[in-house]
Amino acid sequence: MKTYFTFSSIIILTSLLLHSCASLNPKLKDQIVLEENKQQPTFKMYLIGDVGKPDNGYTPTALKALEKEIINADSSDLLLFLGDNVYPKGIPESNSPEKSDAEFALSLQINVAKKFPGRVIFIPGNHDWYSGISGLYQQELLVKEALGSNTFLPENGCAIKKVKINDETILLVVDSQWYITNWDKHPTINDNCEIKTRTDFFDEFRSEIKKARGKTVVVAIHHPMFTNGSHGGQYSLKNHLNPFPILGSLKNLFRNTTGVSNADLSNKFYNELKQNLVTASQQNDNVIFVSGHDHNLQYLVEDNIPQIISGSGSKNTATRLVKGGKFAYPKSGFPVLNFFKDGSSEVNFIAAENNQIVFNEQVFPSDFEKSTIKYPKIIQDSVKESIYTNKETSKNAFFKFLWGERYRKYYSIPVNAKVAYLDTLMGGLTPIRKGGGTQSKTLHLQTKEGKRFVMRALKKNATQYIQASAFKDQYVEGYFENTASESLVKDVFTGSYPYAPFVVASLSSSLNIPYLNSHLYYIPKQDNLEKYNQEYGNELYVFEEYASEGNTQLTNGNFTGNIINTKDVIEKIHEDDTKVIDEQAYIKARLFDMLIGDWDRHYDQWLWIEYQENNKTVYRPLPRDRDQAFSKMSDGFMLGTSIHLIPASKLLRKYAADLKDVKGFNIEPYPLDIAFISQSNKDIWDKQVAEIQNDLTNEVIDKAFNTVPKEVQDESIETIKHLLKGRKTNLQTIADSYYKLINKYAVIVATNKKDSIKINGLENGNVEVSMYQWKENSNIDYFHNRT
16 A cells, blocks of 8 residues: 555656656747738847857857858848857866867857848856956957957946947847856956946936837846746756756755756846846836847746747757746747837747748837827817816825825816927927836927927826835836825825926026926827827826937037936046036035925936036036925824934925925935035035025015916915025025035045145144146146145
């Protein structure tokens, strides 16, 4: 009986094992036979990975097949080698006996690449890192010497590189091993890189994904985000039996649950990378990941993101058709991505044994599929509309005790707004991409001449805020729609005064602080919104000019037409002493922030206008997104208590005639202030205070608040004006406190040139610091001097 039980158990376990194993048989799921596309592709992307192991000294089969296929390529096409270009450990040290074999393996790929008529890019994989940073540099050098510049990306062992393919397609090349590897084993990592932390990398990736909304983004990354191969925990029967039954399965279980190998998705760093990149990619509707790593061909769609795996360049391993898998092919081959003029794309997987297509699938449909919905046109010149409904702003006494009155009622008062249609507004506008940060819902528009504008909904997106602030590594946006959490966040937003941007623009104009012109419109759903009708239209919008390069009408003087972001301006001023911040203009803008209570002034809320003056490049600030002026975020018991208990909440203190906590209010812009204000003494601060106090007359204030819709011009306007006048009176005291705070420690930053620093101890106990560069004829050029 015992023997029978044991035998039965083995039979059952074996059956389960066979059923759940990855296999070496091709599989596909419910393939839809595509109609022959009568369009010619605008360009093709040939994808092959893991080609770094020669076949007994000869070219691998897949590479031979690719060489035949690229006869059909032209100069607009792209060939991507997706990493693991050299097995087993990249390019070894120069005195290593394996180096000649490694260079030979790479040369086989380079020889094929030389025959390709279009652009070629190699990206690194994990095996290419196994001889360290120096080995990666050697491989990059060999590829560049043979094929030219920008053929091995990212360069210098760095994290990410953006490549513009054409106006509709962006390639983001990511070195996944840069993120996953143990940095302690690579002391010189990031020495030649702008991005030096994993956090900065994620910020850069999110930024590029958002900027490319409306375009197709191909993310070329060696490690796939989704896989049904061994690196995703799917093992073949042979693997389960190795070294012998049961122990082999335990080995795989251990590998799959502990993440001991950083080549597997179960690894902490690999999974962290995946979660963040996938979540960020949800901010763009057209993102494709192309990868190698697993030694097979796969096509998967998970979380609405297509994943193409082309890792059978020189090795083959088993795969399964589970989870989001649509195609699994454990043999040699490669895919070709075709992109068409109408925005559609399709992928063809080609078998190496006969150069025949074994699977094809549409990746994205056409952008120009017209909606059958016809939107009725509003005849009236203007309509009355509110931001929220009365139901959304109707709260009981206990809720108001917890969260305050805020500006809640003004969100549900209908105001008169002009109706705008894109075909006539500004001579005709075309939507080009979605925009928006952590909470705003924005659409970018463009005239025929190329001038750009944005329409930003006054109703902020609560689920978008929850996603961006609390779930950066997990996509949850849809889960919070129509929930209590969404309702609460929407109510918290009413702490912002909804019509502040119009008031602030008028005040800025009177104080000669750069600003962006804005107007209030009701923009209905309409044919000209095209595919964006699903998310935009039928509500109130702030319509604003967009600060883009070449917009020479934005300001006057010696404006070069260049407008850059804060990250770029920091790099510029560190290049040499001829690139500087206009500190007086920046101080004035920052004092204005404190005057109007705009606490949301982090680095991304600034743009920088470039001027050429006196042989120097001068950058002046252009503040944007003035939504938090005059806010009452700390109204009510909950947030009113939090500003006393939680340091990070201090900036939310509601607007008042005085600014009691200067340090807490300025927690976001403080690092920028330290970086940008290094030369200005107390006299300069006092001068800016005096200018603001003199120019901000009662007439100027009245004029600014007249920009608010008449329907909401009640006692709240008078209250805000009273507080603003009180804060103007207290501005000198506020400025004195903040000047003392940012000058508590002297932070002196040199440029990337060979600067000299001279420190003098003076008799009265003061210290004089000078920085200078030696110029021609032994002249000294001082660019910093302060006591």
